[in-house]
Amino acid sequence: MNSVSKSKVSSLKSTLHTLANPKGVKKQCELCHKPAYLQCTKCRVTFYCDTDHQQADWVGIHEKVCQLLIPIRTTMPFHSLQADRDHHCAQIQHRQELIEISRAVAQKKLFEGKYQESLPAAKLSLRCAMDVYGPSAVQLVPAYLLLAEANVGLGSLAQAEEYMSQAEWTVMKTPNCSHTVLHQLHRNLGRLYTATENLEGALLHFANDVARTWHSHLTTLLKTHTEGSRTLEQSFDEAQQEEADQMLRAMLEIQESSPKQDKTQNALVTHCLAMLWFLCGSPEKALEFGRKALQSIQLVPDHNLTEPIQSLMQLAAETAQHHTNQAEPCPSNNLPPSQLNTKVES
Numbered sequence: 001m002n003s004v005s006k007s008k009v010s011s012l013k014s015t016l017h018t019l020a021n022p023k024g025v026k027k028q029c030e031l032c033h034k035p036a037y038l039q040c041t042k043c044r045v046t047f048y049c050d051t052d053h054q055q056a057d058w059v060g061i062h063e064k065v066c067q068l069l070i071p072i073r074t075t076m077p078f079h080s081l082q083a084d085r086d087h088h089c090a091q092i093q094h095r096q097e098l099i100e101i102s103r104a105v106a107q108k109k110l111f112e113g114k115y116q117e118s119l120p121a122a123k124l125s126l127r128c129a130m131d132v133y134g135p136s137a138v139q140l141v142p143a144y145l146l147l148a149e150a151n152v153g154l155g156s157l158a159q160a161e162e163y164m165s166q167a168e169w170t171v172m173k174t175p176n177c178s179h180t181v182l183h184q185l186h187r188n189l190g191r192l193y194t195a196t197e198n199l200e201g202a203l204l205h206f207a208n209d210v211a212r213t214w215h216s217h218l219t220t221l222l223k224t225h226t227e228g229s230r231t232l233e234q235s236f237d238e239a240q241q242e243e244a245d246q247m248l249r250a251m252l253e254i255q256e257s258s259p260k261q262d263k264t265q266n267a268l269v270t271h272c273l274a275m276l277w278f279l280c281g282s283p284e285k286a287l288e289f290g291r292k293a294l295q296s297i298q299l300v301p302d303h304n305l306t307e308p309i310q311s312l313m314q315l316a317a318e319t320a321q322h323h324t325n326q327a328e329p330c331p332s333n334n335l336p337p338s339q340l341n342t343k344v345e346s
Contacts, residue, residue, distance in 0.1 A: 030057050031120060042066050045073035060120030061105050065098055072098070072131075095128040099143075102128065106146045115153035122146035138174040141167045141181050145188050152188075152195050164192055176304050183212050204258060207251045211269050214248065218275040219308070225279065226315070241280045248273050264305070267297035271309050278316050283323065286316040 027036040029049035036047035038054055043066045048054040072094045102125040109118035126143035133139040144167035151160035171177050171185055186209035193202035252269045255261060270293035278286035290313040297305045 029053055030062075031123065040066065043070050043073075045069050056116070057120045060109070060117045061102055061124050062120065064105060065101060065124070068094060068098055068101075092132055095132045099125050099128045099132070103142060103146065106150070110146065110149055110153070113153070115150045118146065118150045122150060136170060136173070138170055138177055138181065141170050141177075142184065144170070145184050148188050148192065152191055157192070157196055160192055160195075164189060175300075179212055179216055183209055186212065204254060207254050208262075208265050208268075211248070211251050211265065211272060214244070214272050215268055215275075218272055218279070221279055222275050222312070241276070244276055245273070248276065263296045263299045264303065267293045267300070267303075267305055267309070270296065271305060271312070274309070274312055274316070278312060278319070283316040283320040287313060287320065290316060 027039075027047040028034065029036045030046050031053045032049060034049045036049050038048040038051065040046040040048075040054070040062065046057070046062065046066075046069060048057065072091045102121040106118045106121035106125060109115075109121065122143055126140060126147065129137070129140045129143055144163045148160045148163035148167065151157070151163065167185055168189070171181065186205045190202045190205040190209060193199070193205060248269055252266070252273070255266050255269060270289045274286045274289035274293055277283075277289065290309055293309045294306070294313065297303050297309060
């Protein structure tokens, strides 16, 4: 903690006082949810069990959001129904703002290696996300991942596993989860398994992460090709094609040798291979991998990969047919040489 932060915290500590809670009202610590005895005298809506947690929260996030917490934690007097609705909408907006601020702060501190300091911001992001979206929404996953990453950095692997389990379970219940969230999930699972020395599990999740990166890249290339802004020859040279093919086949081998095969991941990698070979001018191989991808994804109900795979297979089939038609000789070439260029007599 720098000298400026220390003086601010010391100033705030000197004005803290023991709470005189009304009967039946229990205040909880902002960080640990144990009974609280101290109050922030700036916002008066945040409470702590001791000065250590007050200091940790101030340095971690509270200094940046102290005044923003007042409108969402202050009880509104009884007003008309419309006023209540307006107040509720305003609170939602305030919480969404807090989610973004606290998430950005947590990510910055993680990047700087300040794992302990990142925890208050990540916890605030999670609480606000729960208030806005509910306790099982996919919007909670980024906060779970921030908390998991911080705990891995602190060596608290059991706590990290708990947060990762929450994130993974939430993603499993959300078939159309964004590629960004899935990327973050697999990256953090890879880190967690590396820390717990489960190298096979780490390799599997890192491979899944790379596969999703490739899938996003190849999807973009395919889109630019179908829109006519890129030719097939501009997508990959032979060396890049060989490297990508080897990498994706290795990922597929890892997936298929895993005791618990993930059909979605199998479909993702084979779809990557299908797009790769189509972009490299081999529609026949694209169809081969497309069939494998479709076979895997059909075992996953209501998955958003089904339509892109089918569209690619149709495009590959049309391209293969076009190649076949071009390769077929003209009918006149099948005539005997004696009949070619025969002059018609009048």
